Amino acid sequence: xxxxxxxxxxxxxxxxxxxxxxxxxxxxxxxxxxxxxxxxxxxxxxxxxxxxxxxxxxxxxxxxxxxxxxxxxxxxxxxxxxxxxxxxxxxxxxxxxxxxxxxxxxxxxxxxxxxxxxxxxxxxxxxxxxxxxxxxxxxxxxxxxxxxxxxxxxxxxxxxxxxxxxxxxxxxxxxx
Amino acid sequence: xxxxxxxxxxxxxxxxxxxxxxxxxxxxxxxxxxxxxxxxxxxxxxxxxxxxxxxxxxxxxxxxxxxxxxxxxxxxxxxxxxxxxxxxxxxxxxxxxxxxxxxxxxxxxxxxxxxxxxxxxxxxxxxxxxxxxxxxxxxxxxxxxxxxxxxxxxxxxxxxxxxxxxxxxxxxxxxxxxxxxxxxxxxxxxxxxxxxxxxxxxxxxxxxxxxxxxxxxxxxxxxxxxxxxxxxxxxxxxxxxxxxxxxxxxxxxxxxxxxxxxxxxxxxxxxxxxxxxxxxxxxxxxxxxxxxxxxxxxxxxxxxxxxxxxxxxxxxxxxxxxxxxxxxxx
Numbered sequence: 001x002x003x004x005x006x007x008x009x010x011x012x013x014x015x016x017x018x019x020x021x022x023x024x025x026x027x028x029x030x031x032x033x034x035x036x037x038x039x040x041x042x043x044x045x046x047x048x049x050x051x052x053x054x055x056x057x058x059x060x061x062x063x064x065x066x067x068x069x070x071x072x073x074x075x076x077x078x079x080x081x082x083x084x085x086x087x088x089x090x091x092x093x094x095x096x097x098x099x100x101x102x103x104x105x106x107x108x109x110x111x112x113x114x115x116x117x118x119x120x121x122x123x124x125x126x127x128x129x130x131x132x133x134x135x136x137x138x139x140x141x142x143x144x145x146x147x148x149x150x151x152x153x154x155x156x157x158x159x160x161x162x163x164x165x166x167x168x169x170x171x172x173x174x175x176x
Numbered sequence: 177x178x179x180x181x182x183x184x185x186x187x188x189x190x191x192x193x194x195x196x197x198x199x200x201x202x203x204x205x206x207x208x209x210x211x212x213x214x215x216x217x218x219x220x221x222x223x224x225x226x227x228x229x230x231x232x233x234x235x236x237x238x239x240x241x242x243x244x245x246x247x248x249x250x251x252x253x254x255x256x257x258x259x260x261x262x263x264x265x266x267x268x269x270x271x272x273x274x275x276x277x278x279x280x281x282x283x284x285x286x287x288x289x290x291x292x293x294x295x296x297x298x299x300x301x302x303x304x305x306x307x308x309x310x311x312x313x314x315x316x317x318x319x320x321x322x323x324x325x326x327x328x329x330x331x332x333x334x335x336x337x338x339x340x341x342x343x344x345x346x347x348x349x350x351x352x353x354x355x356x357x358x359x360x361x362x363x364x365x366x367x368x369x370x371x372x373x374x375x376x377x378x379x380x381x382x383x384x385x386x387x388x389x390x391x392x393x394x395x396x397x398x399x400x401x402x403x404x405x406x407x408x409x410x411x412x413x414x415x416x417x418x419x420x421x422x423x424x425x426x427x428x429x430x431x432x433x434x435x436x437x438x439x440x441x442x443x444x445x446x447x448x449x450x451x452x453x454x455x456x457x458x459x460x461x462x463x464x465x466x467x468x469x470x471x472x473x474x475x476x477x478x479x480x481x482x483x484x485x486x487x488x489x490x491x492x493x494x495x496x497x498x499x500x501x502x503x504x505x506x
Binding site: 012013015018019022025026029033036037039040043044046047050051053054057058059061062064065066084103105106108109110 | 192199200217218235460463
């Protein structure tokens with residue numbers, strides 16, 4: 001005998017179903033929020049990159065202001081790097097702080113103590129004799145003349161405490 | 177008995193509803209603060225990005241301008257003026273540790289010469305786009321200024337800007353074109369083979385060139401019709417230091433002081449403090465800009481009959497301007 005008790009309609013959600021739905025909802029919300037820190041991290045990276053642009057531009061201006069002879073003056077141990085530029089700060093990699101005590105060149109730059117710099121000595125190589133070490137075509141004077149006495153100068157800006165760094169390269173005449 | 181088993185679905189019980197609502201409330205209590213914190217952080221970062229972008233744009237502009245600067249036959253005509261004002265905006269209370277966050281507003285000005293580009297009213301003559309097209313005009317130059325709007329505005333309009341720093345326009349620049357020989361020229365004029373310095377009397381007001389700076393700071397208006405502002409973001413400070421090659425330091429002129437350089441300094445340092453329009457975030461950045469002083473082998477016309485023009489220029493001529501704003505102690 002068939003009873004009507006077997007034909008009842010579902011009575012709705014159980015408490016367990018509600019709890020599971022809530023849990024899924026919670027996971028979704030947390031997942032959505034987890035995207036925001038990624039955006040913030042990217043923004044922080046942009047800010048660092050922006051500051052690095054300013055600082056490297058200033059360093060290049062310093063080198064040109066002082067009429068440096070890159071291969072000689074920007075090498076480790078040179079008189080210029082010893083007397084006219086900031087000394088190494090002791091961190092591995094030959095980094096140098098930006099001088100920022102009152103009266104120093106970089107005293108007015110927000111969070112300047114977080115940044116350090118170096119001139120990449122490995123890239124201080126004259127070009128004009130074939131290809132440079134990055135495979136670039138070396139500039140020479142027209143008509144197969146003598147190589148331009150250019151040096152490639154790379155300034156590396158590093159944010160302390162992280163691996164991130166930015167490299168900026170310019171060519172400077174070696175005997176300017 | 178059968179009706180008991182065939183009743184309609186009963187839905188949630190009160191207990192189930194209370195438990196569910198309680199769980200929802202607990203979840204909201206956990207999530208909402210996280211969401212608020214994250215939102216605030218994102219807003220702050222976006223604001224920071226905005227001021228960085230504005231600062232970079234301004235400093236790029238300053239650098240591009242100064243790197244285009246030229247000099248007269250004596251390496252003359254490069255001037256820096258250092259002005260300071262106390263603002264009354266509670267946004268920038270005095271006494272903070274950082275100099276450029278204090279209520280002292282730096283409002284410097286740099287003047288320089290620049291070869292003019294083509295405009296409809298080109299100094300090179302009708303339809304002549306560049307100096308090379310019409311060499312007879314190549315000696316004409318523009319006298320340019322870059323300054324904060326706080327410096328550029330007329331004195332009578334300065335108080336409102338100091339009361340609400342967010343109403344300050346960002347940096348201003350100003351060009352005053354030099355025309356024919358009747359107005360004087362900075363450079364050698366080949367046809368006449370004479371050198372005539374620009375005479376302030378030809379443009380009697382509002383310039384900061386030598387002997388005319390008594391009106392500087394009283395507002396450089398656009399009476400010559402060639403100037404403008406960069407209407408981007410409030411510029412709180414615009415400070416310019418010059419490189420002193422004898423002490424190897426960047427030096428800032430004393431307050432309310434004008435310095436004329438001959439030759440120009442090897443480099444200048446622009447320092448700006450900007451804020452967002454809501455005055456919540458500030459940013460101070462500086463940029464060193466090399467000044468193209470050349471090799472020092474510039475041409476000097478010794479045939480001129482005007483001996484005063486050929487006399488060596490004293491280096492770093494300085495003129496005290498403290499009397500211009502007697503109400504502001506330096």
